[in-house]
Amino acid sequence: MTPLPVDLQLNVDGSAGDLSEVAYEWLEGLSARLLPDERHELAPLPARVTKGPGEPGSLFGVLAISRGGITAPAKTAERNCSASGLAWLRKELGDLPEMAILEIGVFDEMGHRGKRLLSLVVRRHPVSPQWLRLSVLESDERLDGSAESLRLQQEWLKTLRAYAEKWDPGFGHISYGHGPGATTLEDRLPARNYPPEQREPRHTVNECRRYLRGYSWLTIAPKELAAQLGGQMAMTETGAFRRVDVVAGGALWLQATERFEEFHDDAVTRVFDALAPVLRPGLPVEIPRYPGKPPHLLVFEDAAERVGKR
Structure with a gap:
């Protein structure tokens, strides 16, 4: 493959x-x-x-x-x-x-x-x-379910964690790659409905301390949004994450599952539900998955509407 x-x-x-x-x-x-x-x-x-x-x-x-x-x-x-x-x-x-x-x-x-x-x-x-x-x-x-695969993923986490602790990030993730640094959510917001300011990373990064750009296996929510989410205890209580930590600057380190390849289906839904209050509004559109292209691991609902239904 x-x-x-x-x-x-x-x-x-x-x-x-x-x-x-x-x-x-x-x-x-x-x-x-x-x-x-x-x-x-x-x-x-x-x-x-x-x-x-x-x-x-x-x-x-x-x-x-x-x-x-x-x-x-x-x-x-x-x-x-x-x-x-x-x-x-x-x-x-x-x-x-x-x-x-x-x-x-x-x-x-x-x-x-x-x-x-x-x-x-x-x-x-x-x-x-x-x-x-x-x-x-x-x-x-190399993500084949082996012990070596798990060690590789732990090294990914260790690498990103070292700099997240150092630099007070406005956003971070470990996700399938879509375009030049776009999140999965940004990639699936249709251009006919959303201007570049709402879906292109060069613009959305300007508001990442106001809206969470996306969500994935690992999501780093900045301290400004961590407060809106209720902090570490509230995120732990959602049951959506295997690990919830606070990094040095106050951001939340949110790891959904032990392994990257386990992030799908119900795990995606749980993370979406937990983070919906701070996600960038917008209705992502599902498309057929083409050979050689990564999956779009999303809930295809507008986070703002999901929050409104609660």
Whole structure:
């Protein structure tokens, strides 16, 4: 079966500190934490990326910065994920771009960039300049119900938790990936009924401390919405979550089930019911699931109407 994308995402604003430093820490610090040996192997490379194919089976590490793309085609620059390349990255992040990417992987048998071992993304948009959308792009390829699969998911949680404790996020999730950082809910709000301000992440991130952008296996609700939900005790009493914690800044850490692959059907409904009072209003529309596309794990009701029926 085709592996499906999984998005580990945090949204942070200026309360986290200098956003240029936050972006650098997400890319440099997280890659060093997750792949220290690979980072060490790549460190001596020059900054400039060599044109042409690489050595099959060897490592590649790429840093990419994209600017523009609003009124003209985006301009992208690349460097190796080496010591000198990271020095270039830090300088570039001083003037935050629309997107910054760090990827580490292995060249395939043709010398092309093949299997990715790690993909980290930082997004910032002119309509939400005070926000960064930080992602680790994963897949469900290894989610097979095994003990190793569970360890992998625990590592996902540990990774996101470390930064959630540090940066007081406005939103976070571990969810199937839909588009460039959209939540499942945002992805299914039809464009004919909802303007971009209500369904596109570059806009909705501006209001994530007012409306919860979505819900999934893991949902991080900011402290502002945690209060509206009644806090840790009230969320525990719903029975919708396997784990309910309060992270350092006051946000709620809401893990629905032990394993990612167990989040479906009744588990989805329970989480929707628990979080409906703070979810962004809107009626998501169900569509047929196409081959190779992730499922839309949603309750196809407007959260505002669900609350009104109580």
